[in-house]
Amino acid sequence: MSVLIGFLFMAAVYLMLSKSLLRIIIGTAVLSHGAHLLILTMGGLGGRKPPVVAEGVTVADYADPLPQALILTAIVISFAVTSFFLVLAYRAYQELGTDNVNLMRGTEDYD
């Protein structure tokens, strides 16, 4: 799992360093996937059963429920941020007429 997460982080960094805004947003999505998988992995991958109280399952069998709750929270937060970011990118494309971040330099009112 850690190798996979490392690969996701690598891909995310590569995408975020590119020029197109859409690639950057895909990079942030990949980055959050990596972070969420990291929480799951760091919580420990032991435990055979889903953390639901059921007949005939002892405490030792359950997977750790806490990282799952953390991931659920982090997922909805990153959903919200990503959707905001996508709409912002759309508006910026309409207003500025480019999706190349190299051309989005602030010079007109700077010193």
Next chain:
Amino acid sequence: MINLPLIPLLIPMLFAVILLFFPKRIILQRAVATGALALTVLASFWLIYEVYTGGILAVTLGSWPAPFGITLVSDLFSALLVSTSSIITLFVVLYSFESIRKEREKFYYYPGVLFLLTGVNGAFTTGDIFNLFVFVEVLLMASYLLIVLGGEKAQLRESIKYILVNVISSALFVSAVAYLYSVTGTLSMADLAVKIPQIEAVGILTVIAVLFLVVFGFKGAIFPLYFWLPGSYHAPPMPVLALFGALLTKVGVYAIIRTYTLFFTMNTGYTHELLSIVALLTIAAGCIGALAYFDVKKIIVYNIIIAVGVILFGAAQLTEAGIDGAIFYLIHDMMIKAALFFLVGIVAILFGTSDLRKMGGLMKTRPALGWFYLIAAFGLAGIPPLSGFPGKLLIVQGGFEDLKLWGSLFVLASSLLVLMSVIRIFLYAFWGDPVETVKIKEPVFRRMFYPAAGMVILTIVLGAGAEWFMPLISGAGEVLLNPSFYIDAVLKE
């Protein structure tokens, strides 16, 4: 009342939800927002009183015992910061009436401000590291709205960078929490403070401590991670900028101080040394920026970075003087930055530009504005009767006690450059030959000027009455220096 630490969070959140129902009725929006913030300020004063007389307040949500549920903790440090941020937000809203335009007010400006305050107060009050992440996201989401609201080209361009940087730092925050959880198996700050000293693998904890420094450094704009701030803070309108400059970076600073005094104390020789070096570099970077520009916004924005460095230099010392100084300077800096942005905003509106070279002679037409600006500038630099002095004095004293002689001398030298950078605004904008100014109506000017003057007067009170506030400050410093008070209050052992 046991749920008191929740009140300064719940009031802004509740009223923000109410404000969502009638976005077009501006007068009602203004009245409700002002009322809600006044209530928040009162509640936070009450909170200070209760914490000062009765000790640390800890609320466990849902009555789950401490390490298992989420705990909200109000010690004097967080109570003081909650009151300061509530007061500043109240003044920002008063200042917004004239300086933010109507079309913005109709598009959920006031709910955005109140949600931002909810996130800030929550981040100051929480006692759980993941809950801190959630509150930071609350305030960041509100700040994304406020920074882009209006949709001017510069705003769109800069908010893309702002959001990208914060998305990355949030992903790092989640990763850092994941690492910390895998090492300690807990998320409650008090429980972390118990568990971390028992762990022998100091190496991995040091790595996590530095990772947290990177995460909060992104939020708080410390030396190599401040690159996003000058551009992003240049874009939004002035009241939003005052709100950001006063509150947002300070949440990062608070988080660094909290984590580095409460639980990352296992290897101070490395982590705190790193923190003080980074703090000094932050001061240097800020000073260079503050002197380089002829743009009033940029000058004050770089002064934010300098102040972050000064506060963290104080906090890195772990001596009584250093910590007390950092707390005092933090509170002073939140207020003085808000005041300066208000005043500079009025200047920029009067001249119709933020370029210093196109300004001049405002002292003849608006003398009151000039004098208040001068007082605020002296306060920022730390001239004795004013509010910047006691904090910086203690920080420098702490540096001498902690054998960081050069660091303290560096902080003193930086004060000169700070003074020079803000006096330059005074020389260009207020002295010299009068330049033609934009005509604005007298009542409009007054409604912008009174909140600004009020903020300056509050900083004068903070400075001249430092004796009255010192018991609160040293009480806050005591808890930071002795984590056992915090742990006992939360875990109730």
